[in-house]
Amino acid sequence: MKKIGIIICARYSHCGGGKCFRALRERHGGFARYAPEEIVEIVGYSTCGGCPGGNVEYVPGEFLKNGCDVVHLATGLVVGYPPCPRLGQFMVFIQEQFSLPVVVGTHPIPLKYLESHSRLPFWKQAKMDRVAADLLKESRELMESYN
Numbered sequence: 001m002k003k004i005g006i007i008i009c010a011r012y013s014h015c016g017g018g019k020c021f022r023a024l025r026e027r028h029g030g031f032a033r034y035a036p037e038e039i040v041e042i043v044g045y046s047t048c049g050g051c052p053g054g055n056v057e058y059v060p061g062e063f064l065k066n067g068c069d070v071v072h073l074a075t076g077l078v079v080g081y082p083p084c085p086r087l088g089q090f091m092v093f094i095q096e097q098f099s100l101p102v103v104v105g106t107h108p109i110p111l112k113y114l115e116s117h118s119r120l121p122f123w124k125q126a127k128m129d130r131v132a133a134d135l136l137k138e139s140r141e142l143m144e145s146y147n
């Protein structure tokens with residue numbers, strides 16, 4: 001069993017979570033690392049609280065009270081315009097402060113975002129090909145199904 005906490009970018013605080021929960025169910029994107037037969041449970045779900053991400057200081061602690069094993073930073077932090085400039089700091093902070101592993105990504109990158117970012121400088125500047133490497137391994141067909 002894997003107990004998962006999810007932190008989304010507050011710019012998308014009205015998001016209904018449809019893509020993330022589809023990806024969890026179908027083991028796509030950041031959730032492809034979990035076998036289909038492995039039981040997964042969402043033990044917490046929060047926004048970062050808005051720039052500069054004040055909720056990140058304490059929501060992983062809330063997740064831990066529910067037995068959290070791993071924190072996923074939602075794909076919105078990767079595909080926003082611009083991507084979250086604090087993604088790397090969030091990863092280090094959560095790992096160091098709470099001893100929780102961090103996975104970058106929830107649902108696959110929608111193809112329309114991949115195509116936009118390939119024409120923009122942000123991902124290169126953020127070294128997103130390395131930071132979000134697992135998400136970028138998905139097929140274009142799958143990414144298109146998340147548009």
Ligand code: SF4
Nearest residue numbers: 009010048051053084
């Ligand atoms: S860009 Fe980063 S810090 Fe700002 S709202 Fe989104 S996740 Fe939070």
